[in-house]
Amino acid sequence: MVQAATVQSVTGPISIQRLGRTLMHEHIFIAFPGAWFDPFVKFDRPALIEEAVTRLVKLRAEYGVCTLVDPCPIELGRDVMIMKEVSERAEVQIICTTGFYYQERGLPIYWRARTVDEIAELYIREINHGIGDTGVRAGAIKVSTGAPSVTEQEEKFLAAACIAQRVTGVPIITHTTQGCGGPEQQQLFAAGGVDAHRCLIGHCCSSPDHTYHRRIVGGGSYIGFDQVGYNNFQRDVVRADNVAKLVRSGFRAQIMMSMDCACSTLGRPTTHQLTCDEAAKAEDMKSQEFWPPHTYLFTDFIPMLHARGVSQADVQFILEDNPRRFFAGDLLPQASAG
Numbered sequence: 001m002v003q004a005a006t007v008q009s010v011t012g013p014i015s016i017q018r019l020g021r022t023l024m025h026e027h028i029f030i031a032f033p034g035a036w037f038d039p040f041v042k043f044d045r046p047a048l049i050e051e052a053v054t055r056l057v058k059l060r061a062e063y064g065v066c067t068l069v070d071p072c073p074i075e076l077g078r079d080v081m082i083m084k085e086v087s088e089r090a091e092v093q094i095i096c097t098t099g100f101y102y103q104e105r106g107l108p109i110y111w112r113a114r115t116v117d118e119i120a121e122l123y124i125r126e127i128n129h130g131i132g133d134t135g136v137r138a139g140a141i142k143v144s145t146g147a148p149s150v151t152e153q154e155e156k157f158l159a160a161a162c163i164a165q166r167v168t169g170v171p172i173i174t175h176t177t178q179g180c181g182g183p184e185q186q187q188l189f190a191a192g193g194v195d196a197h198r199c200l201i202g203h204c205c206s207s208p209d210h211t212y213h214r215r216i217v218g219g220g221s222y223i224g225f226d227q228v229g230y231n232n233f234q235r236d237v238v239r240a241d242n243v244a245k246l247v248r249s250g251f252r253a254q255i256m257m258s259m260d261c262a263c264s265t266l267g268r269p270t271t272h273q274l275t276c277d278e279a280a281k282a283e284d285m286k287s288q289e290f291w292p293p294h295t296y297l298f299t300d301f302i303p304m305l306h307a308r309g310v311s312q313a314d315v316q317f318i319l320e321d322n323p324r325r326f327f328a329g330d331l332l333p334q335a336s337a338g
């Protein structure tokens with residue numbers, strides 16, 4: 001088992017002891033493949049940096065957030081120089097990842113044609129040497145799978161992530177789709193020789209099913225309640241009920257809480273066809289309705305947890321101790337209840 005004392009942030013190595021309050025799944029900037037070719041879309045770098053800095057300063061100053069993990073897939077507009085500038089200006093540590101998105105919405109043809117070893121080589125290089133010639137190193141690996149089941153291609157990229165995890169010792173953060181695929185990911189990680197406690201199975205809060213959540217934590221991984229605010233996928237009252245159930249059952253040491261919220265996205269939404277009216281409003285709507293403020297976790301969701309008996313100490317444990325232990329590679333503490 002590899003235990004780490006430092007983690008690579010976009011501004012260089014930081015001591016794991018200095019991670020502090022950490023949001024494990026947020027985005028500075030997202031651009032879905034193809035958005036760059038939309039003639040009505042303007043890539044305004046200074047404006048999007050400004051928006052991200054404003055949001056992060058607020059999170060740091062008002063809610064004590066020290067670190068943010070941005071697991072933006074490579075092909076979704078990942079731009080580590082933007083992240084670096086935002087991190088320096090907002091004085092919030094940012095950790096980026098290597099790895100691709102799932103087949104239906106990503107996985108560029110060039111990389112689909114590569115072997116497991118070639119993909120692993122890319123991941124290892126981005127972790128050990130840096131992304132392109134930026135000198136910025138990835139601090140974790142992103143793995144994504146679609147629904148209803150993991151495709152052959154996705155399995156190949158997951159296998160490459162396992163190799164890179166074993167070689168470098170950095171942890172894995174995943175995307176699951178529609179609240180399924182978590183147990184399959186866990187099985188594939190185990191087959192690839194990756195310890196369960198080095199994996200954060202993301203987006204499990206899309207599933208309303210406590211039994212599903214128990215399978216994930218029972219398998220020894222971290223579980224992502226990391227789409228707080230996405231009421232279109234799952235209502236937050238259900239998310240809050242389910243966090244409270246896990247805490248009561250002794251699994252608070254495995255919960256990761258975040259919003260999967262982007263400070264900016266390039267172009268129009270990819271979820272549905274817009275009418276002309278909607279398209280005209282899209283720019284305004286972007287920061288309002290599609291992306292609630294990042295502070296929503298603190299202003300709205302955490303009070304919902306408190307109302308369900310989750311204490312301030314539990315919340316602090318989830319937002320501080322869990323990310324630290326995850327990056328350090330330490331074993332999970334014994335469950336305090338059964």
Ligand SMILES: [Zn+2]
Pocket residue numbers: 025026027071260
């Ligand atoms: Zn995300």
